[in-house]
Amino acid sequence: MTHLEETLKPDVRRRAIVDAAIALADSEGLVAVTMRAVAGRLGVGTMTLYSYVEAKDELLDLMLEELSGEMLLDEPVPSDWREALTAIAQRTRAVLEAHPWMFKAATREPGLGVNFLRHVEQSRAAVASLALDNEATAAILAAVDDYTLGHALRARVRKRLARPQPDAGFERGLEWLLDGIEAWLQERPRG
Numbered sequence: 001m002t003h004l005e006e007t008l009k010p011d012v013r014r015r016a017i018v019d020a021a022i023a024l025a026d027s028e029g030l031v032a033v034t035m036r037a038v039a040g041r042l043g044v045g046t047m048t049l050y051s052y053v054e055a056k057d058e059l060l061d062l063m064l065e066e067l068s069g070e071m072l073l074d075e076p077v078p079s080d081w082r083e084a085l086t087a088i089a090q091r092t093r094a095v096l097e098a099h100p101w102m103f104k105a106a107t108r109e110p111g112l113g114v115n116f117l118r119h120v121e122q123s124r125a126a127v128a129s130l131a132l133d134n135e136a137t138a139a140i141l142a143a144v145d146d147y148t149l150g151h152a153l154r155a156r157v158r159k160r161l162a163r164p165q166p167d168a169g170f171e172r173g174l175e176w177l178l179d180g181i182e183a184w185l186q187e188r189p190r191g
Contacts, residue, residue: 014052016042018062022099025063030101033059060105065113067102070095072118077125082178084126085140088119089148089174096152103153130185140181147177 020041025033035056039046053059071092078084096102123141132140151170158164 014062017049017052017059018066021059022063022066025101025105026099030104033063035059057108060108061111061113064102064105065111065115067095067099068113068115068119072115073122077122079129081127081130082182085123085144085178086171086174088123088126089144090170092119092145092148093152093170096149097155100152100156100159103156143177143181144174147174 017038021033021038024037024041033056035049035053036046038059039049042049049059053062071088073084073087073091078087123144124137127137127140130137151173
């Protein structure tokens with residue numbers, strides 16, 4: 001039995017593996033995340049990891065799931081829809097900018113974990129008081145997500161190109177977007 005196996009419970013072992021993989025991706029990029037490299041960070045043999053994680057794809061899903069948890073707001077979500085969507089967008093942006101490799105990891109059809117689904121639920125709860133149909137709710141949430149993801153991606157590109165341009169005003173742009181949504185809400189016909 002290795003040191004990792006001797007000292008940790010099974011769920012904690014898996015957590016240590018995921019944490020090591022995230023740290024590796026943060027420091028060296030997603031391409032550096034191999035079972036061998038993660039095992040090396042933990043001081044165990046590569047095959048030891050397979051007792052806790054079936055394959056690299058599962059590890060990537062677990063990494064995304066862990067960071068989806070970081071996107072969650074403390075409960076209860078603010079009751080004001082603008083305040084709630086702003087807080088969700090800010091938290092999402094912060095996680096994406098801290099872990100830019102998430103964009104690449106998410107392009108491989110990741111599994112949808114509990115934390116990701118809770119993130120979706122929090123977003124839906126944020127606009128529940130607006131009493132919109134599913135189509136309008138989805139459109140509003142997609143607009144906020146698209147803006148947030150686009151801003152984080154642009155920050156990633158600026159960083160990769162080593163262009164120390166000032167932040168493009170995330171909060172101001174988000175406020176403009178929410179102003180537009182609010183104007184639409186006030187002008188829409190009431191059933």
